[in-house]
Amino acid sequence: KPPSASKPRDLRCAGCVKHMNEMDSRSFGTVLRSCRFQCDFHLVLREAEDRFRRSQQLKRTSHTQTHTHDKHRKSTSEDTERSQREKHRLSHQPSDRCVSLTPLRRQREIYSVR
Amino acid sequence: MFKGKTAWFSDSVGKGVTNFWVSEGGALSSWKTAGYLFSADASSEDTERIYESEDYVKNKARVFHSNFLSACKSRQSVTSVPIGHYVLPPDSVQNEMRTLIGRFIWETDEQVMCEDQIYTEV
Ligand SMILES: [Zn+2]
Numbered sequence: 077k078p079p080s081a082s083k084p085r086d087l088r089c090a091g092c093v094k095h096m097n098e099m100d101s102r103s104f105g106t107v108l109r110s111c112r113f114q115c116d117f118h119l120v121l122r123e124a125e126d127r128f129r130r131s132q133q134l135k136r137t138s139h140t141q142t143h144t145h146d147k148h149r150k151s152t153s154e155d156t157e158r159s160q161r162e163k164h165r166l167s168h169q170p171s172d173r174c175v176s177l178t179p180l181r182r183q184r185e186i187y188s189v190r
Numbered sequence: 191m192f193k194g195k196t197a198w199f200s201d202s203v204g205k206g207v208t209n210f211w212v213s214e215g216g217a218l219s220s221w222k223t224a225g226y227l228f229s230a231d232a233s234s235e236d237t238e239r240i241y242e243s244e245d246y247v248k249n250k251a252r253v254f255h256s257n258f259l260s261a262c263k264s265r266q267s268v269t270s271v272p273i274g275h276y277v278l279p280p281d282s283v284q285n286e287m288r289t290l291i292g293r294f295i296w297e298t299d300e301q302v303m304c305e306d307q308i309y310t311e312v
Contacts, residue, residue, distance in 0.1 A: 091274035096195075096262075099273055100225040105249035107274075118274065120290050124283040129247050 091118040191268055192216030200229035200237045203256040210263055221251075228256040232281050241280045253278045255296035 090111040091104070099107050108114065108122055193215035199208045207228070212218065221227055221240055229237040237253060245251035258276035262268050275295040279287070284294070 092272055094274055095271060096226075096258075096268045096273050100195075101227040101252045101254065102225060102250055104252040104274065104277070109249075117287075117291055120287050121277065121279065121283070124286045125279055127286075128241075128280055128283050129249075132242060132247050 089113050089115040089118050091115070091121075191262065195226060196224045197226040197228055198224035199256070200227075200231065200234055200253075202229055202231035202234040202237065204230070207256045207259050210259060227251060227253045228259065229253050229278055230256045232278055232284060237278075238280070255294070257296040 091099075091108050092115055094107060108118055111118075114122065191214035192211055195215075196217045196219040197211055198219055198221040199211070208218075218224075221236070222245075227240060231237060232241075232253070240246055240251055240253055243251065254273060255276045255278040258271060258273060261271045261276070265271060278296070287294075
């Protein structure tokens, strides 16, 4: 009947035992990373979040590229003073540098078949 | 109970929870500066903004489910509730985790306790 006492103790990690005074929204990541052992829950959380972060970063890179495209296109017709500066910066057009958002590595990371 | 702590609450969190935080001495702050970020819905606009933020990508911001505070309230204690189980990750992460570990603690009625509480109760 006791819900958590019956769980094996070795399945718990720092993320499972720390309370609010020991960990907050800012320190959680550091606490998890500094913990040598991680329970299933926190290990899965960390791996899934890392994948999410990587895809966020990719998204961000592709966003800035689309943004520069738009800017360049606009600046040719309007805002002359600015377009001069922009043109200098954008001498190489990043037209064929597309970023794929598909997490290609995912399968290999989960199963790591050798 | 929450003296000296700052929190940000998503619009998805019920007013009762926010009032409880304030009535127990907690302060309110912006999501950029708050020590604790609480939400009840990972897909709400203000919470998604955090997942897309620099802080989150750099591992410096986590969102907790506001049910954590309900658990503190029902136990009249903050040291017996393991905050690390009340983490509220982005929807895509949640879905990925559910297939591997099942439901989140804040989706169930199950009560988890911190280590010290187990010692004193056993
Ligand atoms: Zn854990």
